[in-house]
Amino acid sequence: MQIFKFGGASVKNAEGVKNLASVLQQVGYTNTLVVVSAMGKTTNALELVIKNYFDNKAELQSSIQEVKKYHNEILLDLFENTQHAIFKKVASFFEDLDHFLRRNKSPDYNFVYDQVIGYGELTSTTIISAYLNDIGIKNNWLDVREFIKTDDYYRRANVNWEQTQTNIKECFDTKILNITQGFLGSNSNNFTTTLGREGSDYTAAIFGYCLNAESVTIWKDVPGILNADPRYFENAQLLHSISYREAIELAFYGASVIHPKTLQPxxxxxxxxxxxxxxxxxNEGTMVGKGVGLDPDIPCFIVKKNQVLISLSSLDFSYIVEENISQIFKLLHLYKMKVDVIQNSAISFSVCFENSYSNLERLLQHLKAKFKVTCYENVNLYTIRHYNEQAVSSLETGKELLLKQLTQETIQIVTK
Incomplete structure (x- = not known):
């Protein structure tokens, strides 16, 4: 069994869908599961739908219409016969979306987010499955929500591994080409949940683990894993091979090429x-596996933008001790802040994190009751694995440094 994952950039238009078919024809698709993300920037477009649902009802229908129009253009490019059943199927997804938005009574943004956002993946995979069947690549469309079961942690759900493995072992036919969605799951009440942004890689790994796959391949618009994101760093180089351990380290620090949870299973x-x-x-790309070294052995650069850095000190200049740190972490957990860096001294504590759930103001109010708080928003966190003096100098030049932390193999720098 082999697992293929195609991201949104690979199927952003009709040519992308045709290229996906070409890839399958070139590399083979016997005993294969294909996991696909939403097309192009559909997830972003559906996030605007959700925002308008809560904040700007006057623009809600026009934002939905934009998503419909985008997919309809792809359909018209792929299927000459406008009476093809795929047109009605895609239309039914948007009818379901409209119906949900009309009848929903929940004020919970995170719940609504997960119920709406998944229509991107459901639509993309339905279109791709129909196109492949039309050109003779016979396949079976699967609703991933029937297989991957999770808890109720909307927007970053945790997998119920026991139930998921049971579902896949009992209901999955490995003898045919299967097409399914990345990013999605469902809870015990069958409400849609999501595994976190970029979670389609994780979906591929979940199936790989449960099916004892021979391999998992992530198809991207880059040659493989690079030592830096070419959007932010010049002269990025291809890594031919990398160990699980090193890849997990890079993913943990925010390397966007692999989802942080993907490698563990x-x-x-x-x-x-x-x-x-x-x-x-x-082309060979990059192989991540056991017992392989970093080839070539060069510094690896990672940047996470739009982070928050807060520095805390006690109001009476007393020491920041275990009790204080425990309280701080309880609050960070309460407000769902994803911590990336911590640093403390005798009388101060600094932490850099992602404010994914927009709870920063509530967190600050809570902290200010006990600490003196300095907060920097929209900062950048740079990480270099296997750093050298030249690599560090290239990052620090021309930037205002707010925090710097070094270990034997890793340096992290927070800048304005």
Whole structure:
């Protein structure tokens, strides 16, 4: 069994869908599961729908219409016959979306987010499955929510591994090509949940683990795993091979090429992960596996933008001790802040985190009752693995440093 994952950039238009079919024809699709994300920037477009639902009802229908129009253009480019059943199927998804938005009574943004956002993946995979069947690549469309079961932690759900493995073992036919959605799951009440942004890679790993797959391949618009994101760093280089451990370190620090949770289930069963280019599918790309070194052995750069840095000190200049730190972390957990860096001295404590759930003001009010608080928003967190003096100098030049932390193999710098 092999697992292929295609991201939104690979299927952003009709040409992308046709190229996906070409990749399957070139590399083979026997005993294969294909996991696909929403097309192009659909997730962003649906996030605007959700925002308008809560904050700007006057623009709600026009934002939905934009998503419909985008997918309809792809349909018209792929299917000459406008009476094809796929047109009605896609239309039914948007009818379901309209129906949910009309009848929903929940004020919970995170719940609404997960019920709406998944229509991107449901639509993309339905279109792709129909196109592949039309050109002779016979396949079976699966609703991933029937297989991956999670808890109720909307927007970052935790997998119920026991139930998920049971579902996949009992209901999954490995003898045919299957197409399913990334990013999505469902809870015990069958409400849609999501695994976190970029969670489609994780979906591929979940299936890889449960099916004891021979390999998992992530198809991207880059040659493989690079030592830096070419959008932010010049002269990025391809890493030919990398160990699970190193890849997990890079993912933890925010390397966008691999979802942080993706590697853990694969490592447990020593299933190799390949990252390849959908533009050049025969190229080797990057292999992540057991017992392989970092090749080439060079510094790896990561940046996380729009972070928050807060520095705390006690109001009476007393020491920041275990009790204080415990209280701080309880609050960070309460307000769902994803911590990236911590640093403390005798009388101060600094932490850099993501404010994904927009709870910053509530957190600050809580902290200010006990601490003197300095807060910096929209800061950048840079991480270099296997750093050297030249690499550090290239990052620090021309920036205002707010925090710097070094270990033997990693340096992290927070800048304005």
């Amino acid at each position: 694969l490592q447990q069963k020593e299933i190799p992960l390949f990252v390849k280019s959908f533009l050049n599918p025969k």
